[in-house]
Amino acid sequence: MSSEFDILRLRVLVSFLNEKDELCTVTGLAKMLNEGKQKISRQLTSLEEEGLIDKSNPRRPKLTDEGKKLAEYYEERRSIALNHMLYEGLDMDAAEHDADVWAALNSEETMQMIRNSEQIYHAKYILRRKTTTFKGDEFCSYLSDGDYTFPFLFYREGVKDGNNLSMANRGFKHPCILRVKDGKGEVLLKAVSMSAESSKTGKEMQGKIRSLEYMKGSVFVKAEEKDEVISFPANVLDVISMGEGIGQILHGSVCLKMQCSVGTAHMPESTAIFTIIM
Numbered sequence: 525m526s527s528e529f530d531i532l533r534l535r536v537l538v539s540f541l542n543e544k545d546e547l548c549t550v551t552g553l554a555k556m557l558n559e560g561k562q563k564i565s566r567q568l569t570s571l572e573e574e575g576l577i578d579k580s581n582p583r584r585p586k587l588t589d590e591g592k593k594l595a596e597y598y599e600e601r602r603s604i605a606l607n608h609m610l611y612e613g614l615d616m617d618a619a620e621h622d623a624d625v626w627a628a629l630n631s632e633e634t635m636q637m638i639r640n641s642e643q644i645y646h647a648k649y650i651l652r653r654k655t656t657t658f659k660g661d662e663f664c665s666y667l668s669d670g671d672y673t674f675p676f677l678f679y680r681e682g683v684k685d686g687n688n689l690s691m692a693n694r695g696f697k698h699p700c701i702l703r704v705k706d707g708k709g710e711v712l713l714k715a716v717s718m719s720a721e722s723s724k725t726g727k728e729m730q731g732k733i734r735s736l737e738y739m740k741g742s743v744f745v746k747a748e749e750k751d752e753v754i755s756f757p758a759n760v761l762d763v764i765s766m767g768e769g770i771g772q773i774l775h776g777s778v779c780l781k782m783q784c785s786v787g788t789a790h791m792p793e794s795t796a797i798f799t800i801i802m
Contacts, residue, residue, distance in 0.1 A: 527625075527628070527629055529567075530628045530629060531624050531625055531628045531629070532557070532559065532563070532567055533567060533570070533571070533628070534598045534602070534624055534627055534628040535557055535624055536553060536557070536564070536567050536568070536571065537571070537576065537587070537591060537594060537595040537598055538595055538598055538599050538602065539553055539556060539557065540577075540585075540586065540587045540591070540595060541587070541592065541595040541596065541599055542599075543556065545584055545586070546584075548584075548585060548586075549583065549584075549585070550564050550565050550568065553568075568585060571591065572585075575588055575590055575591070576588055576590055576591035576594060577591055578591075598627050598628070601626070601627035601630070601635055602623045602624060602626075602627035603623075604635065604638055604639055604642055605622070605623040605626035605627055605630070605635075605638060606619055606620065606623035607642055608638050608641060608642060609622060609623060611642075611645055611770065612770065613770065626638075636670075640670065640672050643666075643667050643668055643672075644667070644672065644802065646666065647663055647666035647667055648765070648772055648774060648802070650666055651663065651666070651765055651774075652765055652768070652772060655765070656764060656765045656766075657762070657763065657764055657765070658763050658765075659758075659759050659760075659761065659762065659763065660709060660711075660757075660758030660759055660760070660761030660763055660776050661707070661708055661709060661757075661758050661759040662763075663709075663758070663763060663774060663776075663802065664702070664704045664707060664708060664709035664758050665707040667704045667707075667709075668704070669704055669705050669706065670703075670704060671701050671702070671703050671704075672701070672702045672703075672704065673699040673700070673701055673702075674699050674700060674702055674800050674801060674802050675698065675699050675700075675800075675801050676696075676698070676699065676700045676798060676799060676800045676801065677689065677693060677798075677799050677801070678690035678692035678693045678780075678796040678797065678798055678799070679796060679797040679799060680796060680797075681795055681796070681797065690794075690796040690797075691718070691794075692733065692780075692782060692794070692796050694716075694718040695715060695716065695718050695731075695732070695733040695782070695784065696713045696714060696715060696716060696733070697713075697714040697715075697716050700712060700713050700800060702758060702800070702802075703755075708757070708758070708759070709757070709758030709759075710755045710756065710757050710758055711755060711756055711757075711758055711761070711798075711800065712753050712754075712755045713736075713753070713754045713755070714752055714753050714754075715732050715733045715734070715752045715753075715754060716732070717730055717731070717732050718730070718731060718732070719731075731784045732752075732784065733754070733782050733783070733784050734783060734784065735749075735782065735783040736749075736754045736756070736780055736781070736782050736783075737780065737781040737782075738756040738760055738778055738779070738780050738781075738798075739760065739778055739779040739780070739781075740760050744781050756778070756780075758776075760778045761776035761777065761778050761800065762776065762777055762778065763775065763776040763777075763802075764776075773801055773802065774801070774802035775799060775800075775801060775802075776799065776800045776801075776802065777797055777798065777799045777800075778797075778798050779795060779796075779797055779798075780795070780796055780797075780798045781794070781795050782794055782795075782796065
């Protein structure tokens with residue numbers, strides 16, 4: 525089945541869901557969708573064979589229960605895709621055309637990524653109107669349960685050789701995950717091996733971050749560790765909202781204390797500022 529056929533299939537089903545019954549005929553659909561009557565007729569026949577359209581009254585075809593479920597499924601995907609493209613600045617005509625394509629052809633993984641983006645846009649919009657500084661869990665309270673990915677950076681406490689980026693950036697997989705459940709969040713970082721030249725011997729050393737503590741109030745608290753994934757609660761993040769509209773970002777930070785193992789040896793603890801960019 526061609527992608528063109530799939531897209532028209534979506535448009536016909538959604539038309540049955542949203543338009544008046546008298547418009548959902550071969551002639552009416554052909555006019556609304558700017559398609560030939562023969563093409564619409566073939567589409568209706570195919571939908572009838574799939575059990576999605578009831579043509580027992582040829583002048584008033586209608587959706588079956590299964591057809592309504594599929595039309596609502598497509599409508600949700602189309603709405604999410606359309607809102608996403610409009611937010612990103614695409615004009616309405618192009619967005620409406622491409623929303624049909626996305627809704628018909630995108631994988632579930634891609635659509636879930638777009639849904640997550642819409643959740644984030646909505647949360648940022650609400651918080652922009654309320655406050656410019658808040659804790660991480662306030663942001664999470666506006667998100668549905670699930671995993672959200674965000675870029676992050678580790679900064680040194682001080683500048684060294686004109687650079688304030690920490691070596692810890694190479695010690696974790698990018699991006700990090702913000703896991704939300706019941707309005708609460710936790711940040712998940714997966715430790716990975718990293719290499720560095722020894723300042724004493726000049727030899728390359730392989731190491732991995734084995735222990736992490738996060739600042740809570742005025743004390744450091746040990747983070748949870750499981751299968752090389754280190755996690756800490758989002759409510760310790762101090763978040764600042766900056767910019768407006770599509771340029772708005774949320775900048776959440778917390779001080780972390782880490783220890784790296786090289787073979788059986790443990791390196792001295794180092795402290796860095798973890799910053800998640802949302």
